Amino acid sequence: RAALRRVLDELRLDPKRYPIGALSNGISQAKNELKRPQDIPNRSYADEVLRRVYESYQEVLRRSGGLDFDDLIMKLVELYSTDAEALEKWRDRFRHVLVDEYQDTNRAQYVLVNLLAAEHRNVAVVGDDDQSIYRFRGADIRNILDFRKDYPDAHVVHLEQNYRSSQAILDAAYNVIRSNPERAEKRLWTDRAGGEKVVATQAYNEVEEAEFVADELERLRKTEKRGYSDFAVLYRTNAQSRAFEDVLARRRIPYRLVGGIRFWERREVKDLVAYLRFCFNPQDALSFGRIVSVPSRKIGNVTVEAINAFARESAGRAQGALAGKTDILEILTDPARVPGVPKTAVAPLLGFRAQVESVRSTMGVLRTSELIDHVVEVMGLRAHYLDGTPQGEARLENLNELRGLAESFDDREPDQGLEDFLAEVALVSDVDAYDENGEGVTLITLHMVKGLEFPVVFMVGMEEGLLPHQRALDEREENPSLVGAATEMAEERRLAYVGMTRAKDRLYLSCAFRRHLYGRSQPAFPSRFLTDIPQSLLAAPRGSAPVAPPRQGYKERYLERQVQAAPAAPPVQRFASGDRVSHPAFGSGTVVKSTLTRTDEELVVKFDKVGLKILSGMLAPLTK
Known part of the structure; x- marks a missing residue:
């Protein structure tokens, strides 16, 4: 990954647009199929980017004298394909080739085995095409299905006796797998007759x-x-x-x-919960430290520590009911005043505060699951986690699972629903079995x-x-x-x-x-x-x-009937700059800016007591 980050810097490619995980997967898949950079098909601009990154990546490895894991086989295949003397030496060295789990081999492994065994043809493979389940890692089931074509003189031994499962379980499993096309017919049996259904x-x-x-x-x-x-x-x-x-x-x-x-320990789950906690309680320094750079906002640990230190000092100076408490969002109204905060971090901190305020303006209006949708959209979490890899899809599935849990709190008043949801999350994640x-x-x-x-x-x-x-x-x-x-x-x-x-x-x-x-x-x-x-x-x-x-x-x-809703009417601009408005929580204020979007009216309001807030014109309970 460090090498790929260096390549992206050299090619001036944005890692947000071209995630390192997706590029790494693409290069690995190409090597598993024995494709060099010039073999990458040119079907789209994405293919062209992959080819250029792959080419530069190989050059970085060459300059450093290194190989990645996929090169271990690919380079060997290249050597045997171009150096007859080397191939002869190792064919003579390995007179018998044995391969286990043959159904999980990829193209490169398949070619390597055939190169070594082509002359003496002393090759024994063990595998079960019914258990080929790693296609996403490059496994090619054709390798085992076509083995008889590659070696027509091969002797096939059917290992159909099972020493694990009862016959009832084997019969049920057989009825599931028998429908698969092109499988090598086999039916497992056991001495363990009967068994529980x-x-x-x-x-x-x-x-x-x-x-x-x-x-x-x-x-x-x-x-x-x-x-x-x-x-x-x-x-x-x-x-x-x-x-x-x-x-x-x-x-x-x-x-x-x-x-x-564990579900509650997964990074994406902890990130989303931390966003909800911080929006609910802007004094939560731990949640602030976790989310301020998710996604990356060019805000480093030095900046986070400086703000937390300033918050602790401010809390120590506070009197009465505010003693020991400091609203981090209030500090972020003017982050430049915080000692130790670099000038380059001021704009990102202000942007982060605006995003959080956008979410907070909908609290008390949106139900818990809808609030999660809003956080994911406003903070750009979907694009952050969907990096083009299977792991990225799994992270999004985990966010959706968390949203599904939140739906069970949607029947409550929005404020109470969010509070109960966060309490439930804290309780469940702390219970440890x-x-x-x-x-x-x-x-x-x-x-x-x-x-x-x-x-x-x-x-x-x-x-x-x-x-x-x-x-x-x-x-x-x-x-x-x-x-x-x-x-x-x-x-x-x-x-x-x-x-x-x-x-x-x-x-x-x-x-x-x-x-x-x-x-x-x-x-x-x-x-x-x-x-x-x-x-x-x-x-x-x-x-x-x-x-x-x-x-x-x-x-x-x-299937429940799906009735297509009529298209939503375009938003109406209800407010204009200079309008005096009132909010039940924030009090009186003046509209600084009103912007019509495709589905809403976005307002920037300066309230007399709490300062600037970014609000939804359709959702915020504002009156003139």
Whole structure:
């Protein structure tokens, strides 16, 4: 990343417009496909930028005598392709080539193996095309599917006996994976005949789903004497962990979050909560220090410490009810007076204050979830986190999950709703049942769980848009004729299969009737993978009915009717410069500026007692 930052500086490219994470991913993908800078297709300006950055990046590495991780194989392939003597030496050195997890190899690895094995053809690969789930990392399922074409004299051994799962679980998993196109036909079997049927259930929402999981694991602990480490909860996206973390923590059930960061410890979640806390309480120096440079505003640690020190000194001088308290926003009305604040930081600090005041002007008017939308928009958090990488998309999913939680406070008065929401966040994030190393229920994504096994597995969120993921649905909608093993939908089906076959004794599949998804509560529909499992293989949890497979067209019949709203009328300019106005909280003031935007009237008002405020003409309760 340091090398890429240097390249962007040399090429005078804005890292906000061309995020380093996205460029790094693009270069890595190109190297995995053995593409040099000149091989990058010139389909758009973005491709041209990637080519130039890639070229300069390689030059920086060359000058420093360094290689990145992807170069380790790419340079080896280049050497073997251009130096016959080197290739002969290493072919003779490695007379037998063995490859594990062959279904997860990328193009560069595939070419390297074939170069080494092309002469003696002593190559043995182990893999399962049904478990190829790392396409997003460059894995190419064609490598294993076409192995017989590359080596027509190869001897194929089917390892179909399973030593982990019960036959009931294997049968259910087979019915999910059998629909995948182009797969090598195989059916796992075990000496463990029978076993408990797979349990399928539908909860009302994600909280009820988490409560069901907690109830069931506590029941099995008592009836089957199981330890907490016998249980695993598998989900498609990291954002889904929030409901389970909250419920398990509240019920003092220890848990381990594998391969991720606790929801309330994730950077983007802490940033957004800090914004809300600071807007609610401008005396919160900790939240101020966290958010003032998110996104980057060219405000350094020296400036933040100078302002906090000035705030502490001012608090020490305050008398009466104000003793020990200082409004940081009041200090930011004139940051130039603060000792130690550089001149270059004054304008960014004033801009930050204007943004915060814009949010504060809507407090008491917007509901909690709407306020979160406003913060994300005003502060530019969406663009800040969406850096073109899968991690960026996951960060946005976490913000949407937080917004979904906030919706449950929207039925209260806006001021009270925000206060209650912040109190709930503080309570939940402080309750700690998390035990990274001790015994606990394992919370883990489906991509991370490959290679692991657990006696009892709960696969949650089995819904259209989650599993299969929305990307697979979008790909199919955009290109209905696209078929084959390399499609997103085929990979999602393999992901479901991998999750199901992690279970040894018991497997639970759950979905919700409604779920907070993409920041809003909306109807959820059982995953098509659930409908692939015959009802005879499913059981209901303790006497209730299992999820019935929806019939053809279920989504169209149950989808809530969407009525397109009439276009909003253009805003009317109600105020003009010089108008005297009154606000119930800020008192009397004078309109300094009125600007019409596409959807609103933005006002700058100088109030007699509290100074300048930026307000929404449509939302602020102003009277002339």
